[in-house]
Amino acid sequence: MYLFQEILLKYNFSDWFIFIAGLVFYFILITIFIIITVLILVLFERKYLAMFTRRIGPNRTGIRGCLQTIADSFKLLFKENIKPANAEQFLYFISPLIVFIPVILLWLIIPFTSESANYQSQISSFLFLAVLSIPVFGVLTAGCSSMSKYSILGGIRSCIQIISSEIPVSLVLVSVVIFTGTLDLNNIINFQSGIFLNWNIFPNILGFVIFFICSLIMMNRTPFDFPESESELVAGYHCEYSGMKFAMLFLAEYALTFVICTYMTALFMGGYNSPVGFYLADLFNLNNGFDYILKNIEQLFWISIKTFLLIMLIMWIRASYPRFRFDKTLELCWYILIPLAVFNLCVEIFIKYLRGIL
Amino acid sequence: MIKIREVDLFENLKRKFDIRIENCPRMFLDKGNELNSVQKDMKCIVKREYSAFDEHLTDDTELKCDTELNHIKPDIYLLRVKKEDIRQILRYLKNSEEYFFERLDCMVCCDRKKDLEIMYLLQSDKYNVKCGIRVEIDKKENQIATVSDIFSNANLEEREIYDLFGIKFINHPDLKRIFMPEDFVGHPLRKDFIIQRLN
Amino acid sequence: MINSFFNPVKELFRGLYITAKNSLKDNVTLLYPEKKKNMNKFFRGKIQYIKENCIKCKLCQRVCPSKNTIQIDKYYSINYAQCIFCGNCVEYCPRQALILTPNYELASENKNDLIFKEELI
Amino acid sequence: MEKILTDRMRINIGPQHPSTHGVMRMIVDLDGETVENVETVIGYLHRGMEKMAETSTYIQYLPIVDRIDYLSGFFCSYAYVNGIELLMDIEISEKSKYIRTITMELNRMASHLLWLGCFMMDLGASSPFFYTFIEREKILDIFENLTGNRMMYNYYTFGGVKRDIDKENLYAIKKFSDEFVFALKDLEELINYNPIFISRTKNLGILEKECAYAYSITGVNLRASGIKKDLRKDKPYLIYENIEFNVPISENKDVQARYILRIKELKESNKIVQQCIDWLLTNLNNKNIITDVKPLTLKPEGIAISEVESSRGLMQCIIYADGTLNPYRIKWRTPSFYNVQIINEISKGYLLSDLIAIFGSLDIIMPEVDR
Structure with a gap:
C-alpha cells in the first residue's frame, strides 16, 4: 500500500x-x-x-x-438468481454482503508480514474478535429472510452456536494476552520470535486445544456443522440462495476458515517468524532494497505453511467424525470449555509469575 | 416330554363361536360355478415336522390330511369364521394363554369374483404355529369391523385393503387411501378393474 | 474417572488413525471413459437378434416380463427402452436366435434410436 | 414457571430429502427442536407389484420379483420360488440349496453394508460411506460374474438355480470373505467407540417389547429389543440346520443396539458363507443344480405361504394359485411395511437430528413399503 x-x-x-x-x-x-x-x-x-x-x-x-x-x-x-416469492427482498439481498464484507475486513487486521500494510492498531487481536461476530447477523438474516423452515432452523442454530463459542475464545485470548503482555498482534508475534520452542503453544497447550475446538464451532466445520447439516436441514441457511449470492456465502465460509487459522497461528504458533530463528533472506545480505522484499516473501511463506498445516488437520477431522448433536455442543461449550478456559487463565497467570521470578 | 391334555386345538373356540375348521379345499376358486367345497384334501402349505405343540393332536381329529401325507402335519390351520364375531375371536385368540397368537403377520385380501375374502394370518411364538382366519364379505355391503385396536399393525394394513379393494372398515381411526391419490376412481386389485394399457 | 476422560480421547485419535491408514491404500475408482470395466461372458447387456436361427415361434414375446418389448408381425422389433435385460427371452429361445452381448452403453438422444427393427420376410 | 406457549412448527421432511432412503414424506410437528408428532405419508413408489402378478405368467413374474426389495433381491426371489415349489411339491437338490444359501447370505451382507454407509451419512460422517461401498462393490462383482447382473439377479428358478458356481467364482468369494474380516475390523474401530457416535445413538428411539409385538416388527429391530426370534433358527429352511451360527440379541433396545446387532449379523453371515464355500469346494463335480420342471406350462393350485428371513425381517409371499397359467393373487408381506409404522411411537420427544438417526437405524427402504 x-x-x-x-x-x-x-x-x-x-x-x-x-x-x-x-x-x-x-x-x-x-x-x-x-x-x-x-x-x-x-x-x-x-x-x-x-x-x-x-x-x-x-x-x-x-x-x-x-x-x-x-x-x-x-x-x-x-446461474440464474432465483428469489423465493415471499422472501423479504431487501434483507434477502443484503445478507450475503453482511456475511462477506466483514470477512474481508478480518483479512485487513491480520499481519501477514512484519512490514505488511495491515491496519495497525493497538488492540488488533480484540478487534479481530469483534469483527468476527458480525457475519453471524448475516447468517441469521439470510436464514430468516428466505422464509423456508429449513433455513430458519439453520439460521437460529448457527447464531446460538457462535455466541456460545465466543466466550471460551475470548477467555483463551485473555490468557494469551496476559502471557505476552500486549494486545497488538504484531507484538504478540514478535514476542514469539526466535526458535520455535518459545512459541505460545507450548506454555499454553490447553488454551490452544480450547481455541481449536471453539474455532471449529465458529467455522461451522464438522463435527459441528449444524447450520448446513445436509442430512437434516437439507442445506441450512443458504438453501434458498443460488447463483452469485450462493457463491458469496460459499466464498465467505472458506475465507473465514483460512482467516481463523491464520489468527490461530498468529496467537499460538508464531505468525511469520520462521521456526529456526533466522530468515533465509538474511544469508544473501544484498543491501539494495531487494532483500527487504525477499524477507517479506519468506515471512508470507511461513505463515501460510503453518495455516495450511492447521487446515489440513481441520479437514482430516472432517473426514473421520460424525456430527455432534446440537444440544450436546452447547453443553460442551458451557459446562466444559468455559470452566477449562478460566482454569487455563489461572495457569497462565501462575506461569507468568514464575517467569517473572526466574 | 410334558404330557399335554388330549384336546382338539380349537375345541373351546368352537364352543364359544360357531366356526367351520377346514383345510383349504383344492378347488375353492370356482370357475364361474358355485364354490365347490372340500373336494380333495389339500396339502397345506408349509411342511414342517412336528413341533411340540402338535403332540396332543390325535390322528382322527377334524383336521384330516391326506392319508399318505400324514407324517407332515400342516403348520397352518385355516378357520372359516363369520364376519360378525371376527373381533371377539381375534381378541380371544390373542389374550388367552392357551393359544397366545399375539402377532398378526398380515391381512391377505382376495377377490373371489363371488365375494371378497380376508385372511388374517396369526402367528404364536410360544407354540410356533400359524393360523389363518378367513372371513367372507359379499360385494354389496362391503363392510367389516376394524381390528386395529387389537393389533395396531392392522391400521395401515386395513387402509391398504380399503385402497386396493374398497372394503370399508367400521370405526377405523383414519380410513384414507395409501397408495393411490385421493381422487383415484375405482379399486385396482379388484378383478373387474380394467387396466388401461398405455403404449 | 480419569479413564472415562482419556478413553474417548484415545478413541478420537484412533478414528483419525483409521482414516489416515485408509488414505495410504490405492484408489478404487475407475476412470470410466478411458478405462472400461471388462464384462464376463454371462453379463446381460444388449440383446442381439440373429435372423437365420429364428423360427418365429413368438416364445420370446410370451416370456418377456415387460409385456410388449418384443413385437413380431411383419417386422421383428425389440424396444430397448422398455427392455429390463432379464435374459428370459435368451434363455427360453429354442433356437438361440437371441444372444446376450456385454454392451451396456445404451444412452441415446431420441427414443426411437432404441427401437431395433428387422425386416421379416 | 409454566411452559412458554410456543406455536408448533409443522415441517415436512418431504419426498425429496437426502435422508429418507427412497421417497417418503414425514410431516413432523416441531416444538422448537423437539419432535412432537410424526405422520408418515407413503405411496410415492407404488409400482403395483401385486396387480402385475395377476396379468403375467409365473415365468414372466420371476424377473419382476427382484425389484420388490432391490437391495436384497435374492430373498424376494427365494420367497416366490419357494412358494411355487411348495405348491408343486418340487424337491431341490443339495447343491442348489447350498448355492441359494451362499447367495442369500452374501446379499444380506451387501444390504447391511449399504445400510451402514447410509446410516453413517445420516449422522454426518462421510468417509464410512465410501469404505462400506468399497466392500459392497466386491460382493456385487461376485454376483455379476455369477448371475450376469449386479442387483436384478433372476438367478433362481422353480426347482433350483439357473447356472452353476464355477471355480473362479468360489475362489473370488473365498478371497472376499477372508479380507472382509479385516475390513470390518477397521470399520468397527472407526465407529464403535467413537464418543460422538455413542453420544448420538445411546438410549435413543427405545422400542419396547409390547410395541414391537403390537406392530409385528420383525428382524433386527425386534432382536434389538431382546426377543430372540429368527426364522433361520425357529424354522430352519434350506441348509440352516447343519450350519452352526448364532443369532445375536441385545437388551438395551436403542439405536446403538440395532447398529451393534447389524455388525454382528455381518460377521455371522460371513461365517455362514465360509462354511458354504468349504462344502461347495469339496463337491465341485456334483452338477445337478436344477430338477427338470417344465416352467413354461406351470399350473400350480392352492394357497402357499412361503417365508424367508430377509435382511430387514420376516418376508412372506402368499400365493393364491388356481391352476391356470397366471397366479390368481400374490400378496407380499414385506417387513419394512410394518417398521414404518413405529416411527411415531419411538421418536416422540427427541430432537430433529435424532429423528433422522432413529429413522436411519430402522433400515427401512421404500420399495418394500409401497410394493
Whole structure:
C-alpha cells in the first residue's frame, strides 16, 4: 500500500486523494488474494478428502482438476438468481454482503508480514474478535429472510452456536494476552520470535486445544456443522440462495476458515517468524532494497505453511467424525470449555509469575 | 416330554363361536360355478415336522390330511369364521394363554369374483404355529369391523385393503387411501378393474 | 474417572488413525471413459437378434416380463427402452436366435434410436 | 414457571430429502427442536407389484420379483420360488440349496453394508460411506460374474438355480470373505467407540417389547429389543440346520443396539458363507443344480405361504394359485411395511437430528413399503 502511495506522490495528487486511493488499492489487493486462496482451498479440500476415501477427486477440468473451482465459480456467476416469492427482498439481498464484507475486513487486521500494510492498531487481536461476530447477523438474516423452515432452523442454530463459542475464545485470548503482555498482534508475534520452542503453544497447550475446538464451532466445520447439516436441514441457511449470492456465502465460509487459522497461528504458533530463528533472506545480505522484499516473501511463506498445516488437520477431522448433536455442543461449550478456559487463565497467570521470578 | 391334555386345538373356540375348521379345499376358486367345497384334501402349505405343540393332536381329529401325507402335519390351520364375531375371536385368540397368537403377520385380501375374502394370518411364538382366519364379505355391503385396536399393525394394513379393494372398515381411526391419490376412481386389485394399457 | 476422560480421547485419535491408514491404500475408482470395466461372458447387456436361427415361434414375446418389448408381425422389433435385460427371452429361445452381448452403453438422444427393427420376410 | 406457549412448527421432511432412503414424506410437528408428532405419508413408489402378478405368467413374474426389495433381491426371489415349489411339491437338490444359501447370505451382507454407509451419512460422517461401498462393490462383482447382473439377479428358478458356481467364482468369494474380516475390523474401530457416535445413538428411539409385538416388527429391530426370534433358527429352511451360527440379541433396545446387532449379523453371515464355500469346494463335480420342471406350462393350485428371513425381517409371499397359467393373487408381506409404522411411537420427544438417526437405524427402504 505504501509503495503505491509513493508512486502517486510523484504525480502530486492532493494528499487526501492519495490516502483513499491507497486504501482502495489495498482493499482490492486483499480481495484478489482472498479469492485465490479460497479457490485453492476448495480444490484442496475436495482432493484431500478424496485421498482419505480412496478416490481421486475432481480431475476432469484442467490438467489434474486444477481449474475445477474456477469452473464452479463461473457456473455460479452465470446461474440464474432465483428469489423465493415471499422472501423479504431487501434483507434477502443484503445478507450475503453482511456475511462477506466483514470477512474481508478480518483479512485487513491480520499481519501477514512484519512490514505488511495491515491496519495497525493497538488492540488488533480484540478487534479481530469483534469483527468476527458480525457475519453471524448475516447468517441469521439470510436464514430468516428466505422464509423456508429449513433455513430458519439453520439460521437460529448457527447464531446460538457462535455466541456460545465466543466466550471460551475470548477467555483463551485473555490468557494469551496476559502471557505476552500486549494486545497488538504484531507484538504478540514478535514476542514469539526466535526458535520455535518459545512459541505460545507450548506454555499454553490447553488454551490452544480450547481455541481449536471453539474455532471449529465458529467455522461451522464438522463435527459441528449444524447450520448446513445436509442430512437434516437439507442445506441450512443458504438453501434458498443460488447463483452469485450462493457463491458469496460459499466464498465467505472458506475465507473465514483460512482467516481463523491464520489468527490461530498468529496467537499460538508464531505468525511469520520462521521456526529456526533466522530468515533465509538474511544469508544473501544484498543491501539494495531487494532483500527487504525477499524477507517479506519468506515471512508470507511461513505463515501460510503453518495455516495450511492447521487446515489440513481441520479437514482430516472432517473426514473421520460424525456430527455432534446440537444440544450436546452447547453443553460442551458451557459446562466444559468455559470452566477449562478460566482454569487455563489461572495457569497462565501462575506461569507468568514464575517467569517473572526466574 | 410334558404330557399335554388330549384336546382338539380349537375345541373351546368352537364352543364359544360357531366356526367351520377346514383345510383349504383344492378347488375353492370356482370357475364361474358355485364354490365347490372340500373336494380333495389339500396339502397345506408349509411342511414342517412336528413341533411340540402338535403332540396332543390325535390322528382322527377334524383336521384330516391326506392319508399318505400324514407324517407332515400342516403348520397352518385355516378357520372359516363369520364376519360378525371376527373381533371377539381375534381378541380371544390373542389374550388367552392357551393359544397366545399375539402377532398378526398380515391381512391377505382376495377377490373371489363371488365375494371378497380376508385372511388374517396369526402367528404364536410360544407354540410356533400359524393360523389363518378367513372371513367372507359379499360385494354389496362391503363392510367389516376394524381390528386395529387389537393389533395396531392392522391400521395401515386395513387402509391398504380399503385402497386396493374398497372394503370399508367400521370405526377405523383414519380410513384414507395409501397408495393411490385421493381422487383415484375405482379399486385396482379388484378383478373387474380394467387396466388401461398405455403404449 | 480419569479413564472415562482419556478413553474417548484415545478413541478420537484412533478414528483419525483409521482414516489416515485408509488414505495410504490405492484408489478404487475407475476412470470410466478411458478405462472400461471388462464384462464376463454371462453379463446381460444388449440383446442381439440373429435372423437365420429364428423360427418365429413368438416364445420370446410370451416370456418377456415387460409385456410388449418384443413385437413380431411383419417386422421383428425389440424396444430397448422398455427392455429390463432379464435374459428370459435368451434363455427360453429354442433356437438361440437371441444372444446376450456385454454392451451396456445404451444412452441415446431420441427414443426411437432404441427401437431395433428387422425386416421379416 | 409454566411452559412458554410456543406455536408448533409443522415441517415436512418431504419426498425429496437426502435422508429418507427412497421417497417418503414425514410431516413432523416441531416444538422448537423437539419432535412432537410424526405422520408418515407413503405411496410415492407404488409400482403395483401385486396387480402385475395377476396379468403375467409365473415365468414372466420371476424377473419382476427382484425389484420388490432391490437391495436384497435374492430373498424376494427365494420367497416366490419357494412358494411355487411348495405348491408343486418340487424337491431341490443339495447343491442348489447350498448355492441359494451362499447367495442369500452374501446379499444380506451387501444390504447391511449399504445400510451402514447410509446410516453413517445420516449422522454426518462421510468417509464410512465410501469404505462400506468399497466392500459392497466386491460382493456385487461376485454376483455379476455369477448371475450376469449386479442387483436384478433372476438367478433362481422353480426347482433350483439357473447356472452353476464355477471355480473362479468360489475362489473370488473365498478371497472376499477372508479380507472382509479385516475390513470390518477397521470399520468397527472407526465407529464403535467413537464418543460422538455413542453420544448420538445411546438410549435413543427405545422400542419396547409390547410395541414391537403390537406392530409385528420383525428382524433386527425386534432382536434389538431382546426377543430372540429368527426364522433361520425357529424354522430352519434350506441348509440352516447343519450350519452352526448364532443369532445375536441385545437388551438395551436403542439405536446403538440395532447398529451393534447389524455388525454382528455381518460377521455371522460371513461365517455362514465360509462354511458354504468349504462344502461347495469339496463337491465341485456334483452338477445337478436344477430338477427338470417344465416352467413354461406351470399350473400350480392352492394357497402357499412361503417365508424367508430377509435382511430387514420376516418376508412372506402368499400365493393364491388356481391352476391356470397366471397366479390368481400374490400378496407380499414385506417387513419394512410394518417398521414404518413405529416411527411415531419411538421418536416422540427427541430432537430433529435424532429423528433422522432413529429413522436411519430402522433400515427401512421404500420399495418394500409401497410394493
